[in-house]
Amino acid sequence: MEGYSGSAEPRQQVPFAWSPGWNSPQAWNKFQDEVGGHLRAGDPGTRLIESQGDGLSWFSSVPRAFSPERGTWQVVPFFHLFGSDETSSLAAPVQERIPQPYVALAKSEADRLGVNEGALLSLSIAGQSLTLPLRINEELGSGLVALPVGLPGISPALFGKSVEGLQEAAQ
Numbered sequence: 001m002e003g004y005s006g007s008a009e010p011r012q013q014v015p016f017a018w019s020p021g022w023n024s025p026q027a028w029n030k031f032q033d034e035v036g037g038h039l040r041a042g043d044p045g046t047r048l049i050e051s052q053g054d055g056l057s058w059f060s061s062v063p064r065a066f067s068p069e070r071g072t073w074q075v076v077p078f079f080h081l082f083g084s085d086e087t088s089s090l091a092a093p094v095q096e097r098i099p100q101p102y103v104a105l106a107k108s109e110a111d112r113l114g115v116n117e118g119a120l121l122s123l124s125i126a127g128q129s130l131t132l133p134l135r136i137n138e139e140l141g142s143g144l145v146a147l148p149v150g151l152p153g154i155s156p157a158l159f160g161k162s163v164e165g166l167q168e169a170a171q
Contacts, residue, residue, distance in 0.1 A: 010041035068143020073163040075125055076140075077149045077156075078104060084150040101153055103132040104146035110136050113168065120169040126161045130154075131169045 017027035029035050066074065083089050083098035103121050105113075115121065115134055122131045123145070130153070140146055145163050147154050 012039060012041050012044040014039070014044075066143070068141075073109075073143055073145040073166055075158050075161050075163060076144050076146050077159045078137075078146040079149050080151075083148065086150055089150055098151065099148065101132055101148060101151045102135045103130070104135045104137040104140060106140040106142055106144065107136050107138055108142055109140075109144075110134065113166070115168050120171075121166060122169040123166045124164045125158045128155065128158065 014031055017031065019027045019030060031039050031041075033040055068074075080099060082094050088094050089098060103123065110116065113121075117134060117136050119134045120131055121134050122129065124130075132147075137146065145166065147158060149156070149159075
């Protein structure tokens, strides 16, 4: 039924617009007097329900832009192809490829703390203490600490929180 696009008679009520080789917005042009104009068979009626104004306040309260302060960090999520999905990470072939938990910092932040790749860092987030090896990531901005999503010992509730006491762990 490749070429069938409904009845050829002009109608006011058009349930769908489709034509071979046309995407949906283009297919509507066949039913209109001109592009973006009225339907050839006449408009289907009048609008009975009008909006009551702008009652949605979702975008009226915009949080301030992130600006890092010295000695404070915000936790952001890092997603991995293997391990971040809670269901696929239960499969044995995927578990072989899941990285060990770690904390990631920008090179500038690691230099400021005086630590190198692989150093053990201790940090506290929302009352939870973690000791994890460091991975340096050039894509991270200053003031951000990245934790991998879905890895053992890293709760999703930590993302977006502030880090306290980020330092090299005592050996």
